[in-house]
Amino acid sequence: MENALYVVATPIGNLGDMVPRAVEILQSVQLIAAEDTRHSANLMREFNIDTQLLAYHDHSGKGALDRIATVMESGGAVALISDAGTPLISDPGYRLLQHAHSQGWKVVPVPGASALITALSVAGLATDRFRFEGFLSARAAARQRQLESLATESATMIFYEAPHRLIATLEAMTEAFGEQRLVVLARELTKTFETILRLPVAELLATVRADSNQSRGEIVLLVDGAAPLPVELGxxxxxxxxxxxxxxxxxxxxxxxxxxxxxxxxxxxxxxxxxxx
Known part of the structure; x- marks a missing residue:
């Protein structure tokens, strides 16, 4: 196994989306740095991976980084995984990758599922330009300011949102973007209750209010970009x-x-x- 830090994507729901190369690498490295070892244990069992797991997240202490460094500096290989999807996309790992590059470690991507790209591929919105905003602020006033600053953005916008904040976020989007702005709710992608709703934001808000099931699970929101403002020509x-x-x-x-x-x-x-x- 090549001496490298492997950044390995895992499924966002359906285990059938696991990439064969990812299984091979996770079986072969000396250590797997996982966002939540309890969550990742299910994946390990499914694919007969018995590699040692180490909990690594944004609040991990120096000990976790030292453990990874020991393996890397002795010529071994380490894999980084998150709870689901591609590591670092609104998931932990930034500090580890920053350290890896500063130390000259080889970093190898092992691509696979990503909720934002999966959602974008089926949303029916423009894909030539898009802007990933991740999670909006949990504070109402800050969230509203963020959205208002994006009101004239012409690229497709992509957000992750927590289920308990979905209605509040759609209310804020209605106010910031207007009732007719097209929004796509992509929920529980690749899972049993996968749902894709594509409606003007005011209608989407009413739909979610009427059906509490739409406020469950993993949520991606995609917003159509603003139409270009007409130029004053005279x-x-x-x-x-x-x-x-x-x-x-x-x-x-x-x-x-x-x-x-x-x-x-x-x-x-x-x-x-x-x-x-």
């Missing part, structure tokens, strides 16, 4: 664009208006798109 330019757009496709109309007025062609095109031409 009355004459806007009138010319409208006349041209009545006869031509938006891109052609924008190109002609740009040649005539000297205005930025992309801004003219975006203005027509925002207007609905």
């Amino acid at each position: 009355a004459e330019v806007e009138r010319l664009l409208v006349l041209l757009a009545d006869e031509l496709p938006p891109r052609k109309a924008a190109a002609i208006a740009s040649s005539y007025t000297g205005a930025n062609k992309k801004e003219l095109y975006n203005w027509l798109v925002a207007r609905g031409d």
Whole structure:
């Protein structure tokens, strides 16, 4: 086994999603650093992994890091896993990886499941640009400020949320983004009660309020990006664009208006798109 720290993804629910390479590595390393050894014990039993487990999380003391360092510096191999999914994605491990790089240890990713990518792949929202925000603040005022600061964000936004805060977060999103902003609730992904709801946020809030089951389990919220704000072009330019757009496709109309007025062609095109031409 190569002397390295392996960052190993594990299933987010369905054990059938375990990557064969991950099983091989977890069986072969000298030590597995796990977020919660009691939780990981079930995974170990399922795949006949008898490697020694060490509890490692953001509040672990120096002793845990020293134990990992001893294995690494003696030429051994260590695997890092979280309770589910890809380590470090809103999970512990940042300090360990920071230390690993500072010491020159080889770090090897072993990819697999990730709740945010799994949710994004089925949400039906734009994927060319997205912004992962993780967990919002547990404090209502801070949470509202965070969301209001994102009100004009054009990329798809992805959040994790605790079940007991779901309704409060949807209420805050309704206020910050408006009732019609499209939001996807992806819940219990890959598990028995997997649910994907795709609704305007006010309707989603009403649905969750009416069905307490929607506030259970692991939750990902995805928010459609804001539509681009129309540029103020001036009355004459806007009138010319409208006349041209009545006869031509938006891109052609924008190109002609740009040649005539000297205005930025992309801004003219975006203005027509925002207007609905």
